[in-house]
Amino acid sequence: MSQLALLESSVPSSSNFSSQPFRILKHIFSFLTVKELFQVSLVCKRLNQISQEDTTWKSCYLNTYSNPPPSPIDQLLILFFHNYPTQTWHNLALRRTHLEKEYPPDQTDPDIFEELIKQKLEDINWQEPYDEDVEAERDILFFYILERYESTLDYSARRHAKALMIYGQRKTSLPSNRRDFLSAELVYTQCLDICRCGGHYMNFIYPPTLLEYGYVLQQRAKILSNQSSEENPGVKKLIEESKKILNKAEFELRKEVDHYVKFYNLACLASIREDEEECHRLLNLLERQGHMDQLDLMCRDANFDNMRHLPWFQDFIKKHFFDTE
Helix, strand or coil: CCHHHHHHHHCCCCCCHHHCCHHHHHHHHCCCCHHHHHHHHCCCHHHHHHHCCHHHHHHHHHHHHCCCCCCHHHHHHHHHHHHCCCCCHHHHHHHHHHHHHHCCCCCCCHHHHHHHHHHHHHCCCCCCCCCCHHHHHHHHHHHHHHHHHHHHCCCCHHHHHHHHHHHHHHHHHCCHHHCCHHHHHHHHHHHHHHHHHHHHHHCCCHHHHHHHHHHHHHHHHHHHHHHCCCCCHHHHHHHHHHHHHHHHHHHHHCCCCCHHHHHHHHHHHHHHCCCHHHHHHHHHHHHHCCCHHHHHHHHCCHHHCCCCCCHHHHHHHHHHHCCCC
8 A cells, every 4th residue: 555545544534634734744745755745736735835845855755766776767867966956856856757758767778778877977067065965865876876887988087086085075974874984995095096197186186085095994993893892903904004094194285285175184184083182273273264164064074073072163163154143
């Protein structure tokens, strides 16, 4: 029985379902599929208004289409919306409906999908990951597609390295129970290999990638250490390698001429090393130099996790990113 049929059977015919409180209806709608939400939106004006909430469309979309790996239709959609990140989940559902009519999955030659996906990847507008946490699922899917097709694409080394660096950052900035440090380590290793072969024009990617790689090694060591009470030689090796990489990252970052990039990344490094005093000093330097308008990244940057519980860091975040009046 569908969620919609179950919903209909559970509501007495004498009750006026559409008059229920907005919050309750929105919660109920979040369990529907895309098709069912479309049907509900046609019942009356009030249900149509409630069904326009984009968070509800996100829930319904993921209820319907979230089974991994992403289908060819999913991949085409994600590539389209990477170029238009302000589009809503409602629009995503509508566009998917149109695509399924144009290219019925059970009737379309897989080679047609392959060519369409490659064409979209070649035409992609390159950009940083989406800022909103609600878009994290789109980012992960986008880089899944890039990873699958990268060997067939004519990307420059610089563009490829940037793609990998962003991909690794997204893997480690998801909610803590979904962070994938082992996969991120492999991504950063590949990125560093490209940087080393790319010469001086890769300098802007190389230092932050070293920083992220060192952080990932450190986190992997912590996870392995927590998994067993016995001493693990692999943990010691990861810790030593992490320290070595972080020292190299510091050396490269101190040569950076852009003060914002330099001090922000060095503050990240201090946090990773649990050096509270140095992290505080560097963030104060950024503040005095007027770079705070660019620091919205700090609210979700996993590199600052070691500082988040500290009162001064919490006050710093509130001061610059939240309305304190």
